[in-house]
Amino acid sequence: MTGQSAADTADSAAISATSLLRFATAGSVDDGKSTLVGRLLHDSKSVLSDQLAAVELASRNRGQEAPDLALLTDGLRAEREQGITIDVAYRYFATARRRFVLADTPGHVQYTRNMVTGASTAELAIILVDARNGVVEQTRRHAAVAALLRVPQVVLAVNKMDLVDYAEPVFAAIAAEFTRYAASLGVPEITPIPISALAGDNVVTPSATMDWYGGPTVLEHLETVPVAHDPSRDPARFPVQYVIRPQSAAHPDYRGYAGQIASGVLRVGERVTVAPSGRGSVITGIDALGQSVDVAWAPQSVTLSLADDLDISRGDLIAPADSAAPTSQDLTATVCHLHDRPLTPGARVLLKHTTRTVKAIVREIPSRLTLDDLSQHPEPGRLVANDIGRVVVRTAEPLPVDRYADSRATGSFLLIDPADGATLTAGMAGEAFADPSGGAEAADEDGWDF
């Protein structure tokens, strides 16, 4: 099937149901990221003639000779004028094999928060490097963000191979250095691919020049990488979003707990515990959007019925009785600060975790992390926009928070400014980086784990 996917797409696009992969890109304008994304869309026949005509027109108006594929992905006027990308943009394309949602994030130093945002929902991240420069500080920053956000798959796209004579040793050295670094941060899967986005080598079409490379093109890898990990390995978590009570003649006693399964698998007959009350019951029915089923799993939206009439409301968490989430009012987490107003110890905030929002106080900010070299700065006194740091938070009510390492859905939270509702900070409970050996480690309350 090598190289066939694009051609297949043009004429017999994915008409049947297929899988969906969410991925993110990181890299700067200089690395050719916009060109890579443009090439991916263009060569997979996802750019349609009217969009291409608009790009050609805009390129001509700027006095450019060839259509600038980067223009396909430039959204807002302010950016077009500045020639930069200032926010996360989402792009959509499909091949016969798979549907893709791409979070396209700018890679400039001050936009860490954008990559954090894009990576938060990504199952795969493509990190771009310029073959002439190799692994630079920014590359290490991108790898660190992917590792922090627990993105399971990382692709290293070594771009501009045409400018280093398509030399294998150049690629091999960069790939080895990056793989060593990302593995030390606990990134589980790393796939280096040599490409030229400008010339089109190994993006969609296999490179004729780099015959020494036997691996997949970027698109082939995106099409074939496993999408979801096995939910049966995770403890089930069901944050209640909404209680459905029709109280109608047809359904006088119906009471269903509506929500999206955040992790794991739920089965009819299973004994469950409700946090924070600690009360127990048994699942008597699962309604999967109109179908009565015996089993459901993440990320399905369902409605549960329980054997007992418990006092359950939005914000409660239903979990199996034998693997309930621990509840606590003290939370230690790694955060990325998102807002232009700094975060300081003593700040009174709202904390949004799954379907519950509670009052909270930022008790301490023990350290700030420099992503370039992973050095930590104790007691920074505050975090400003794009800072990554550790915080200790006290919540007004006990929350069933998992370690982010175990569950991205139930280990993540937002800090919100109660005054104007602004989203201030994105938080990940537990230790910052995975243990590269893959073993479990004890949470370290006041330091970084490497």
Place this chain on the structure above:
Amino acid sequence: MKAALSITDEVGGPFALSHLDVLESEAVHIFREVAGEFERPVILFSGGKDSIVMLHLALKAFAPAPLPFALLHVDTGHNFPEVIAYRDAVVARHGLRLEVALVQDFIDRGELRERPDGTRNPLQTVPLLHAIDAHRFDAVFGGGRRDEEKARAKERVFSLRDEFGGWDPRRQRPELWQLYNGRHAPGEHVRVFPLSNWTELDVWQYIAREKIEIPAIYYAHHRDVFRRDGMWLAPGEWGGAKGAETVASRQVRYRTVGDMSCTGAVESSAETIEQIIAEIAASRLTERGATRADDKLSEAAMEDRKREGYF
């Protein structure tokens, strides 16, 4: 070209979900979040396919209970009669509450002026904001998709609007994981886009999978049309052929349904949903580029109108 709407082997494994299952669960999650966090949500419903899919998902999200939201239609007065008939039938069938804001009322009162080109889509903003204000709606569901247009690629699922309905790209909140922040001050409201991550093809596949009834004008039919600005337009109360434009009967269908004055038909013989999907999959034109004059206005047209409070 096979048009089988079955789960392919690609989605194998005991816990696999198809892309439609994933998108459906995500949209339902968004509806339930809004129901849990807002006082007075409303769904913008035009009788077009995106709002039909939106309504279908919303009904699923709360079944067997009734829909906890009202519907709002900003009626330009230039709608296809088939679409208005469909709208009223759906409202009656599900016992829904429908509010209609009429552009014509605002023109009659002198609060809006007819544009020289006769297009009324840009006139929808004022009645929309007026209705939001009058009913104190705090969350407004729209069927906008991020794949539709470049400015929308950066739109949030929860998009904060100020008391003027304005959208400031620099005031939008970062959106991470599945954590949507709907906090807003009195007078402000949040636009919510449950179909953010859907594409045109996804919408059609879902309509097919769920066997959702849609207005007949989406299927190929014979209709009197004339050519203007590269589009096939249907004459109606809004106006018709001028000067050298000539009206003739052609077999056409609509890919989007908006205002008759600016929604063009495409020549098509697709009479079943499978044929429509096959046609779209092979199409070399994006949905709006082919059929919507209002998006062609300028490269930054949509961005400007969003800032003014349009969707």
